[in-house]
Amino acid sequence: MVVSEESSRTVYNSLKGVGVQLVSALPETWLVHLIRLAEEDPDMTLVRVNKEEEAVGISAGAHLAGKTSAMLMQNHGFFASINGIVSFAMLYRIPLLMIISYRGGMGERDTWQTEGGRVTEPVLQALGINYTMLDSRDTVTHRIKEAHVLAESSLRPVALLLTRDLMWED
Numbered sequence: 041m042v043v044s045e046e047s048s049r050t051v052y053n054s055l056k057g058v059g060v061q062l063v064s065a066l067p068e069t070w071l072v073h074l075i076r077l078a079e080e081d082p083d084m085t086l087v088r089v090n091k092e093e094e095a096v097g098i099s100a101g102a103h104l105a106g107k108t109s110a111m112l113m114q115n116h117g118f119f120a121s122i123n124g125i126v127s128f129a130m131l132y133r134i135p136l137l138m139i140i141s142y143r144g145g146m147g148e149r150d151t152w153q154t155e156g157g158r159v160t161e162p163v164l165q166a167l168g169i170n171y172t173m174l175d176s177r178d179t180v181t182h183r184i185k186e187a188h189v190l191a192e193s194s195l196r197p198v199a200l201l202l203t204r205d206l207m208w209e210d
Contacts, residue, residue, distance in 0.1 A: 044209045047177055048073030051139065051202070054181040055110050058188040060137070061085060062102045064095035065112035070141035070207045074112055092117035096124030100134045108188075110137045115144065115160045116153075118199070125197055126167065133195035137188055142173070142201040164199055171199035175206050 052074055055063070062085040063078045065071060078086040089095050095111040102109035113121070118140050129136050143150070144157015164171045170190060172183050184200060191198040 042209050043070055043072055044207055045073050047180075047206045049077065050177045050180045051174065051184070051206075052077040054184040055137075055139075056081075056084070057181065058185055059108040060110045060188075061107045062087065062098070062109040063112055064089050064098040064109065066090070066092055066095075066114075066117055068112075068114045068117070068141055070114070070143070070202055071112050071139075074139070092121040093124040096121055096129055096134075096136065099136050100129060100132070103134050108137075110139055112139050114141045114156075115201075116156045118160070119156065119163065122163075122167070125169075129197055130167075134197075135191035135195050136197035137191050138197060138199045139174075140199050140201050141207065142203050145204060147204045160201070167197075169197050169199055170194075171201060173201050173203050175203040177206065180206070 064087040065075050066089050067075065078084045087098050092113045095113065099109040099111055142160060144153040144155065148154055148157055172187065174180050174183060187198045187200050
């Protein structure tokens, strides 16, 4: 199995379509093509972070500077960034567009990913973060647009979960 370049390109173009000018990311298998596309695009700023929580501050700064951003991370990275999300972004009403690779879901082959998959949605629900699945190229553009609009209008974090069905090719 390989990460789908076509699906990655669809996600990337959809992010650009809603005006994303800056993405922050920590390397992760499912995000490899998204990160490469951002790196190669002269109209996109890619900020590589050491910890996912740093991406919260990057996106907050972008918002305050009038730039639209997206955070690229794995679900385990989302868990690591919860303090920044709750004590900074939610408290100060900063919109975050979070693109999260949903590792550990149905079909997961890596044992170490399964616990994260089991608790991703319950944690998002417990935090009151709206989310939806990106599971088909046919709906990616529409769902990214809806998530962006909601994040901006509510001034709150919104999550898009990249699923295995979208990101992997057999």
